[in-house]
Amino acid sequence: MFGQMMQQPLLISSLLVHAERHHGEQQIVSRRVEGDIHRYTYRDLASRARRMAKALAALGVTPGQRVGTLAWNGYRHMELYYAVSGSGAVLHTVNPRLHPDQIAYIADHAEDQVIFFDMTFLPLIQAVAGRTKAVKHYVAMTDRAHLPADHKVPGLLCYEDLLDAQDDRYEWPSFDENTASSLCYTSGTTGNPKGVLYSHRSTVLHTMAGALPDALGCSAADVVLPVVPMFHVNSWGIVYIAPMTGAKLVLPGAGLDGKSLYELFESEGVTLSAGVPTVWQGLLAYVDANGLKFSTMRRSAIGGSACPPAMIRRFLEVYGVRVIHAWGMTEMSPIGTAASFKSKHPGQTLDERLAVMSTQGRALYGVDMKIVDESGNELPWDGKASGDLLVRGPWIIASYFKNEGGDPLRDGWFPTGDVAKIDADGYMIITDRSKDVIKSGGEWIGSIDLENIAMAHPAVAMAACVAAFHPKWDERPLLVVVKKPGVEVTREELLAFYDGKIAKWWTPDDVVFVDAIPLGATGKMQKNKLRDSLKDYKLPTA
């Protein structure tokens, strides 16, 4: 017997319809690549998204076809998010930090019919345009006045021209909520990038879960600024969460340096933000150097890489900002866990609460997780046992686009490639990527713990810990450090810094100082490149 409630598919367009009807006057503020500040409302967004949906149809885009973007966080990118998915096509957000070869590969693999791009990326488009077979149109996300005459892209179209040719009389179509909505490629360290194909259903459910108090806790009273790019897993869902909740949305464009961000935080009254740890380092450095404070920001979601506990403490103690430490993956839409408190925590000490905030957090409702040993047996949640982390849920991947790489699941669970431990309260701590684990004498050493300790040293700007060959133990930890400018620290001081903070045998065997640690397209440290460059390194203990 079925229930007798209304049947309405969970569609991405419904988020925008809700925003237009119930938050029509709420603002969306964008820093344009042209440098100025653009300001309009959800009502304007909805109207222009409908016009763009008609423009896409006029370009010959049909439901199910892919439409690519190479763009910063800005209002035109938002319009494409809703115009493309809302009309039944698939939005393919391309990471512009990838190599042109990879972008050409991805665009053809996705069979992108159209690629929209911010003017920043014109040189990239010039490098890619001749090489893709699928793409029929390139559209510059600007107006005619800002389009250079010598753009060298054959048949280049102009975004505002496309809009000007349409009116906004358009009804969002209704269709099966399992229809594909958007596509995001993972920048794997080996092999070709693989696409994750989200559905309207998975996206809307993730949006609802992501806005819950124990995730981002986003409401209509918030002013949210996603530093995390819209080309990086839909800015962790904020492009959907803000319209759903009616939050004011502030989009920073290309201005991701500390000064540009800080000015936008203050001028727009930002209460909630989200980004990777490296972005916050730049922002905090600027704020520190200029003796500034955050007058409205109260919460900052940090993920993408583990956030060093020292940063969580500094945000809280110095700036009164609660870090929402979160974990997820492209394959998970992306949010899986967030470090929020339980009812027993408010009475605990600051140190105890900081320990909770430093974990990757608890699973959101909708996500289940488990850790398993090498034979696949489930391990206890005792805060000690660590093993491969597996997840499942309605916004977690079942298979990659075009079934690249075959069936990724194990008995219905997705193996994350992370190694983790989970405590009795369900708080999960990533101890390593499985490929980054250091295996010393048959025992695992988690590189992230070692990095977090190094990052707490005042002289350290960035730290990575990788396995180095050891004739007796097979592998031993080697610490790679970027020093802060103008600050000195010795190998011995750094190694002594580990005393009492960790088991003696976990202490790195040596320290290497470098000018920079290679970062991937999504800002994560590329430890495989570090390992390659250090593969002949001879430990002094060897």
Next chain:
Amino acid sequence: MFGQMMQQPLLISSLLVHAERHHGEQQIVSRRVEGDIHRYTYRDLASRARRMAKALAALGVTPGQRVGTLAWNGYRHMELYYAVSGSGAVLHTVNPRLHPDQIAYIADHAEDQVIFFDMTFLPLIQAVAGRTKAVKHYVAMTDRAHLPADHKVPGLLCYEDLLDAQDDRYEWPSFDENTASSLCYTSGTTGNPKGVLYSHRSTVLHTMAGALPDALGCSAADVVLPVVPMFHVNSWGIVYIAPMTGAKLVLPGAGLDGKSLYELFESEGVTLSAGVPTVWQGLLAYVDANGLKFSTMRRSAIGGSACPPAMIRRFLEVYGVRVIHAWGMTEMSPIGTAASFKSKHPGQTLDERLAVMSTQGRALYGVDMKIVDESGNELPWDGKASGDLLVRGPWIIASYFKNEGGDPLRDGWFPTGDVAKIDADGYMIITDRSKDVIKSGGEWIGSIDLENIAMAHPAVAMAACVAAFHPKWDERPLLVVVKKPGVEVTREELLAFYDGKIAKWWTPDDVVFVDAIPLGATGKMQKNKLRDSLKDYKLPTA
């Protein structure tokens, strides 16, 4: 083209599975009808719910069949919520405040196979048992020791005996998320009660929306006490929201007087509560009379009837408790709107913010609403135009159980029977039930506004405003007042109290003092009975 994310049906059992795995140690505290405090965890709840699912099967209950309950808010009722719906049967919560004739009618109409009841309701069951045709078993929700020998119910079963016969090795079945999960009858003022048949999908979506920051804003850090009964639209979803979020749950049983509630609020550290205005009057009266404070409670959801603005102000100014003024219906699962702030409100004055808090609030994502005139034309959201309120969304009724009353929808929208206005920011104000509107000289007068003003007078305990016959204007407002004990106030003083607060012609023509205003089974004023008793009343202005 479909997305490639995991397919998992949205099932009520998944809420409990999540609670058991990720919040296993979190507490559920119940005041038992036996008088003592019972305390266990979500892990215990899950284990006992699985045993009860097996017990139901042993009683012959099959998927789709209805199982009735007549019970307070308590842990055994929670177990039935999950055991019945989780196993694929339909939980039918019966309002024990109904007349035995109505209960017998409802039980037979629903074809309840089993009825579970708290010992409080033994006399009711004794009155009903001989009269129902469908019910095969009655189960007393207690243990053998608390079962009186002379219970006079043939074949009466004992809840703990049923559990003792089962172990907890049971896997929740998976099935279509549109499967019926639960059934709740509306206590209409005319005609027979009609059943609203919820599905797993509608329930889970409502649960996610109801926990959002702009609705209840419930998190794992909360201690939530639903005063609103589990037989009253699933205690507004809190029976589902608490396990989903991992909040500590405090269930007050039959102890709904001010003293019992206050003691539980304080001893268990309740942070969030929910109930109808009349319950809070009792609680605040107790708190006032004894010079007490709430040491942990910070938010209180109030709905069911409009909350007088004076109560919202008093909660905030005197007790530091934010009232979440909400509106909904049995037909809406029930939450439709909640009065939460937008990003522009924090800078406003207390009076401006109290005005926002006094509205019925904005639509949750998932709910859309509109107001229409008598011809069905949509009216503007200008805060002035008022008309029939219509709603739609995935947790709103499509038709009543067994299609009683035919198709209730108008062009896909459900007519709520309320009359409302909506302002430009989407805040909705119920001005009346359509059947309670006072039509004076062809113009509508909203009775709720008039009642709210009377309720702000220090001598008034309860006030209702109804239409009285007038030879010139057809209808004029008549104010019916219950005075606070030991306080005096005259007709003239009350009428003068309206000066400057409302249009002169809205002022009631007269005041009638009564000892009590009749309340229905869900605590709402029964204005139809008032109108009946006053039908020969002659206004002094007539």
